[in-house]
Amino acid sequence: MMKSSAWESLIYAESEQEQADYQQMVHNGGYSAFHQLLEGIKHKLKFMQDAEIEQVIGWLDKGQRLFPEPGVFSPSWLHIWDELRQIVIIKSDIMARIPLTDRAGEWQILIDNPLSIQEIVCHPALSFDEAAYLYSYFRPGLEKNEYIRLQKIISLITDVGD
Known part of the structure; x- marks a missing residue:
């Protein structure tokens, strides 16, 4: 199941078993593992294109489903899923306004x-x-x-x- 990055591992974890394994791996890795996941998400958001918006939202939903309490990794991440969604919404609006x-x-x-x-x-x-x-x-x-x-x-x- 493991791919080259924590972000790709989230994307490619499709079966319930793959998702459970990934979830366990990140929990075992603690702050560092979850930080790597977030860095991958931020990189994806930085280069997200118009046609990828819905797919990225789906991946954020999957991340939140697998890690519903990101504050256990760091208190600063308590609201990270909402913050990442805000970034997607605002960037989507910008992309819609600039051809x-x-x-x-x-x-x-x-x-x-x-x-x-x-x-x-x-x-x-x-x-x-x-x-x-x-x-x-x-x-x-x-x-x-x-x-x-x-x-x-x-x-x-x-x-x-x-």
Whole structure:
């Protein structure tokens, strides 16, 4: 049953026995094993394409069914399944709003709160997939008066110091 990653092992665990074996392996591996699973899921979400949305939701449902209490691995993961679903929903909305033909090129994410003295956070030089993922990741946690922008770079000049 074991494939090359924890994420692929979740996907390919189809029979009840394979799922039970996988569930036991992750529980035996504890924090580290569940962390590997989550890293695989996040990687998949980062590069998820339009045609994969329903399939990815199904895999998240399967993960939640096999690991209904992720807080046993870490308290910070208590609501991880809801957080991952939010990322899928937000990224799906972004993909629906930006046609495939407009996605090539460099993108960036800006996060700012104009009413605070904190600096603007900028994540430049991203692909559309990476930018849409980061937007989806940061969007739910925005504080009062903060905003987030997903921007495509049309013109760019870069200089590097000596």
